[in-house]
Amino acid sequence: MSDFAPDELLTVAASRVLTDGTTTFVGIGPPGAAANLAQRTHAPNLILVYESGAIGAKPDRLPLSIGDGILGETADAVVTVPEMFNYWVQPGRIDVGFLGAAQIDRFGNINTTVVGDDYAHPKVRLPGAGGAPEIAANCGEVIVILRQSTRAFVEQVDFVTSVGHGDGSPGYRERLGLRGRGPTKIITDLGMLEVDDATNEFVMVALHEGVTREQASEATGWPLRFADEIQTLALPTEEELQTLRALKA
Amino acid sequence: MTASFTTLPEAIADLVHDGDTIALEGFTHLIPVAAGQEIIRQQRRDLTLVRMTPDIVYDQLIGAGCASKLIFSWGGNPGVGSLHRLRDAVEKGWPQPLEIEEHSHAGMANRYAASAAGMPFAVMRGYTGTDLPKHTKTIAQVTCPFTGEVVTAVPNLGLDVGIIHAQRADRKGNVQMWGLTGVQKETVLGAKRSLVTVEEVVDELEPMPNQVVLPSWVVTLIAEVPRGAAPSYAQGYYDRDNDAYRAWDSIARDRETFEAWLAEAVFNV
Numbered sequence: 001m002s003d004f005a006p007d008e009l010l011t012v013a014a015s016r017v018l019t020d021g022t023t024t025f026v027g028i029g030p031p032g033a034a035a036n037l038a039q040r041t042h043a044p045n046l047i048l049v050y051e052s053g054a055i056g057a058k059p060d061r062l063p064l065s066i067g068d069g070i071l072g073e074t075a076d077a078v079v080t081v082p083e084m085f086n087y088w089v090q091p092g093r094i095d096v097g098f099l100g101a102a103q104i105d106r107f108g109n110i111n112t113t114v115v116g117d118d119y120a121h122p123k124v125r126l127p128g129a130g131g132a133p134e135i136a137a138n139c140g141e142v143i144v145i146l147r148q149s150t151r152a153f154v155e156q157v158d159f160v161t162s163v164g165h166g167d168g169s170p171g172y173r174e175r176l177g178l179r180g181r182g183p184t185k186i187i188t189d190l191g192m193l194e195v196d197d198a199t200n201e202f203v204m205v206a207l208h209e210g211v212t213r214e215q216a217s218e219a220t221g222w223p224l225r226f227a228d229e230i231q232t233l234a235l236p237t238e239e240e241l242q243t244l245r246a247l248k249a
Numbered sequence: 250m251t252a253s254f255t256t257l258p259e260a261i262a263d264l265v266h267d268g269d270t271i272a273l274e275g276f277t278h279l280i281p282v283a284a285g286q287e288i289i290r291q292q293r294r295d296l297t298l299v300r301m302t303p304d305i306v307y308d309q310l311i312g313a314g315c316a317s318k319l320i321f322s323w324g325g326n327p328g329v330g331s332l333h334r335l336r337d338a339v340e341k342g343w344p345q346p347l348e349i350e351e352h353s354h355a356g357m358a359n360r361y362a363a364s365a366a367g368m369p370f371a372v373m374r375g376y377t378g379t380d381l382p383k384h385t386k387t388i389a390q391v392t393c394p395f396t397g398e399v400v401t402a403v404p405n406l407g408l409d410v411g412i413i414h415a416q417r418a419d420r421k422g423n424v425q426m427w428g429l430t431g432v433q434k435e436t437v438l439g440a441k442r443s444l445v446t447v448e449e450v451v452d453e454l455e456p457m458p459n460q461v462v463l464p465s466w467v468v469t470l471i472a473e474v475p476r477g478a479a480p481s482y483a484q485g486y487y488d489r490d491n492d493a494y495r496a497w498d499s500i501a502r503d504r505e506t507f508e509a510w511l512a513e514a515v516f517n518v
Contacts, residue, residue: 028328051354052276052429064491065277065327069484072278072428078459081276081301081431082362085355090374113351119384125339127325127332129353130302134375163378176378177399 004236006147006189008244009208011037012236014098014145014187022095023047025135030145031098033062037244049094051131053079062247085131089138092179097139099183101146102126103157106201106222108164108183110136110144111157119159129161136162141184148188148219155222165200172200190216191233196225206231252422252468257446257477260470261287264442265296269409272299272440273306274361276431277327278484281414282306283477284446286515289313299406301357301432302327305480305497308334309515311347312507318348320406322357329494333501343504351385356403360387361432363405364439370402377401411440414478415463416485418447419454422465427457428484434461437468446474448486457485 004012007030014034018024020043026035036059039046048057056076063070072078079088088094103111112132116123136142142164146152164183166172173182183202186193191207204216205227217224236244255263265271265288273281285306288296297318298307305326310316312334324335338347352360355375363371372391382388391402413433415426424445426433437443445463450473454462476483480493500510 052278053431054429064329064494065489068489069278069428069482072459072484078429080434080461081354082358082435085358086362086373089355113380119380122340125324125331125336128321128323128351129379129381130323131354133353133379133381134355137374137377160378160380166378177374178377 004241008236008241010145010147010187010189011244012240013192013208013233014143015041015240017143017185017187018043018046018096021045023049023093025049025051025089025094025097025139027051027098027100028063028065029100031100033244033247034145035098036062036247037240040243040247041240049088051081051084053081053084055079055088061249085134089131089134092138092140094138095140097135097142099132099135099142099144099162101144101152103152103154104144104146104186105154105157105164107166107168108144108186108195108202109157109160109166110162110164111159113159113161115158117158132162136164136182137178137180139180141181144183144186146186146188148190148216150219150221153220153222165195168200170200190219201225203227204230206233208233209235251465252471254422254450254471254473257283257287257472257474258291260444260472261291264410264444264470265291265293267293268295270297270299270407271410271412272406272408272436273412274300274431274433274436275414275478275481276301276429278429278431278482279414279426279433279478280304280306280481281412281446281477282479282481283474284412284414284444285310288315289511289515299408301354303332303335305332305494308332308497308501309511311335311338312344312501313511313515314344316347317345318350320350320352322352322354326494326498329498333498334507337504350387351381352388352403353381356388358432360403360406361435361439363403364408365435368405370404372400372402375401406439408436408440409442411436411443413437414446414474414483416448416483417454418445418450418471420450420452422468422471423454424463424468424471425454425457425460427460430459430461434463437463442469443467444470444472446472446477448475448477448483449473
């Protein structure tokens with residue numbers, strides 16, 4: 001087994017949860033890498049949809065941006081941005097949305113807008129919403145990928161950019177008229193959390209090989225709950241790492 | 250009225266005035282970077298800049314002090330990190346305070362669609378439950394008169410000028426672009442005046458896959474500007490210069506290195 005970076009660990013873990021044949025809305029960074037890796041390993045019929053307008057893209061290397069030429073050139077269909085959001089995302093045609101986050105809370109609400117209490121004078125100005133609010137609202141389900149730390153896993157997000165399960169009360173999303181299931185999994189460099197349907201709270205269900213419960217708890221800004229049975233996620237295989245690195249070359 | 254051919258400096262002098270609301274569009278592909286730098290050279294001030302993904306072209310305009318307001322949905326350097334000039338303006342007010350009006354991509358796309366359609370607003374499902382409507386006044390709820398369903402409304406952008414870059418124009422001024430075409434058609438159709446910079450002017454527009462053609466009579470001015478979208482890309486002409494996007498991170502990080510770049514790369518040409 002060769003050495004690997006934390007981002008490679010979480011990218012490989014995220015690729016494994018994607019089911020062959022599903023339509024997946026893909027961003028850049030680890031989410032894009034995970035979807036492309038899945039397409040090259042266990043899910044050859046995964047349909048990659050990029051917000052730049054490429055539907056069914058089959059890039060042979062990882063694009064740096066969501067609008068790289070390789071996406072349009074290899075796509076089944078290329079549509080404009082208004083069409084992408086109005087005809088494809090809005091009616092719920094996409095099964096899985098992949099999102100990153102700067103902050104996330106126990107109910108899967110996501111902040112990518114500002115860090116700090118004062119919107120007008122933020123401590124840190126983040127890039128903003130992009131496609132995320134409507135992806136989170138309308139895709140069948142959402143998988144969030146980010147590194148686990150107390151900076152990112154917070155008791156309360158400073159700004160709700162994309163809605164998860166709100167305050168956790170039953171039927172929160174239904175009351176708002178949000179049609180997708182919302183975030184169902186958070187995949188991190190320490191393991192995987194899944195939403196508990198009874199409480200709408202994210203619960204640690206798996207740890208990467210060699211990671212302890214204490215490490216996961218210390219990296220989380222709320223009292224982290226664990227599932228009754230914690231699975232161990234197998235380390236990336238040589239094949240997965242080689243395929244991932246070839247995509248980035 | 251058909252499109253007129255001119256030079257880029259004359260086009261900017263003619264179309265873009267201090268205080269205008271302008272959009273330079275191109276969703277990663279075909280970003281009109283050369284036109285943005287000409288606006289900096291002509292030292293336009295107090296502009297309201299509209300763009301879904303501000304990208305480095307707006308980082309440059311903001312850092313150069315051309316803008317007093319930004320209407321946008323994602324302000325980063327794709328795959329690299331922050332737009333440091335944008336952040337400096339928002340966080341520290343340098344070189345001047347920048348008012349922001351923040352949307353999602355779906356909201357911006359619908360605002361462009363309303364603008365192109367000549368409608369006061371567009372309807373969509375969006376923003377519900379997020380904190381964006383608390384800070385962005387241009388998000389409202391509207392009730393469907395047929396079903397009673399409550400949906401979201403976002404307004405026309407009110408664009409004075411729309412600027413895009415396309416691959417080709419023919420000599421009559423018909424414009425052709427292909428590949429990922431973002432919201433460029435809406436940018437031209439939704440603005441009072443428009444400028445299209447093109448890679449080349451040709452005798453005949455050979456049909457291309459996924460092409461968008463803008464007839465000459467909806468375009469105000471055309472300027473031939475080869476490589477006018479670099480360091481973004483023009484499909485069929487040149488690739489995205491990813492190294493330039495990475496290099497921008499260190500240029501824009503400090504005010505001094507940015508101003509040195511501005512003096513050398515924009516004003517000294």
